[in-house]
Amino acid sequence: MSIKRNIAVLAMLFSVSVSATDVEEQQLTVLKDPNCGCCEKWLQALPDSFSVSVQHPNNLTQRKRDSGISAEVQSCHTAISSNGYVFEGHVPPTLVSHYLAGKKSENGIGLTVPGMPVGSVGMEMGTRFQPYTVYEIKKDGSITPYKQIASLEQQQALSNGGL
Template identity: 50%
Template sequence: MKPLKSTLLSLLLLPSIAAASSLTVIKSPTCGCCDKWIAKLPDKYHVTVEHPGNIAAIKAKLGIPAAGSSCHTAVHDSGLFFEGHIPTGLMDSYLAGKRSQNGIGLTVPKMPIGSPGMEHGGRFQAYRVYELLSNGKAKIYAEVASKAEQDSMME
């Protein structure tokens, strides 16, 4: 009888374990680097792309300041967001709980050359990933100094 209960419990929990996380990516329909970043997302994310009229208003409502803005915003089904060309491994860590208690999302301001989706030959510009907090402040979450370091964050 115990193996049967164990099997039934496993079957009941399976859908929640197997369910993919959802990301809604908000971007301009003409932005090609956003599409390149989306293509790098692992299959565990179910991605929906939207092209709203006033992207800046949506970013402001989420708590993304203009200085921390980039070309696209990915909103996770948990409500956390990822602004710009963030390495997917950092997104995974953030969603797994490696964040401040009042953290609301990560941002890579602007569009650093060589960041995921912004590849340009062999060029690479070091950049910082910031965590945005619910009190309107930001702090450094990660520093990406080289392409090799970034590649290790894409797994």
């Protein structure tokens, strides 16, 4: 009887582990200009747990506005999760994952890295690095600092999954 019980427990653990893996996969739709190389580098940095589709809309700026991203905080590409959160520009993929895991404010709609800071994910230029801030975008359009990236070493630690 204990063998049957052990088999049942193992079967239950296996099914829980399969469902946990299914839950971890995130779907992102990335809106970008077809000629942007830094966007491609950012896409390559996303973890394998993301299922990504890419679109090249003619009305990219309008789509950003429609998603709640004001002109002041726009960058070159926009990722929209299957549950409607937005990630504008060179947001470190680790922070995208944390945000989608629930590490956000109650009225947040996503994260942005305005502009294209040198050294951010997709904008690597050797050892050159420009400190930057990742901001959380709120439902009312306001932004608040989410994470300051102060050094190349901190950027590299984020790229390796650390915070």
